[in-house]
Amino acid sequence: MSTLLFEMLIPKRPVSHQAKNRENLQAWKDYVYGRARIEWIGGTPIVTPGLRLMLVYLCDDSPADIDNIIKPIQDALVGVVYADDSLVSDVDSHRRFLSDAIDITNLPSLLVTGVTLGEExxxxxxxxxxNLEAYI
Structure with missing residues (x-):
């Protein structure tokens, strides 16, 4: 398992990168940025390349497209968690329906909190x- 540098839970439905309302998209990015500033305890942003961003979207029965929620979140972490999103070399995104049974046995505690909230x-x-071979 890779070395954890940062984690947080955003208790809101994400906004798609393709949102027609650009003000809503910017408000979402500002919200994520603000939450990251509160949660980030690392001081200055990470400048080391080779970062992995993992997202788990716990959704209702009409979810946003998983691929369209990555970019706004990745962008919102710039300047707080990492200096530039070009430092992110690996991205994992997962969508799970809250209506499905989710085994919380081996999940990180923050993700368990998200599951037990029962909201997006x-x-x-x-x-x-x-290393690449760890993923293949």
Whole structure:
């Protein structure tokens, strides 16, 4: 398992990168940025390349497209968690329906909190990327 550098839970439905209402998209990015500033205890942003961004979207029965929620979150962490999103080399995104049974046995505690909330949320984790063979 890769070295954890940062994690947080956003207790809101994400906004798609393709949202027609650009003000809503910007408000979402500002919200994520603000939450990251509160949660980030690392001081200055990470400048080391080779980061892995993992998102787990716990959704209702009409979810946003998983691929369209990555970019706004990745952008919102710039300047807080990492200096530039070009430092992120690996991205994992997962969508799970809250109506499905989710085994919380081996999940990180923040993700367990998200599951037990029972409302749409996003678990965000930044860690060091692993060697390619670890993923294949």
């Amino acid at each position: 949320c996003i678990y965000i984790r930044v860690s060091l990327a692993e």
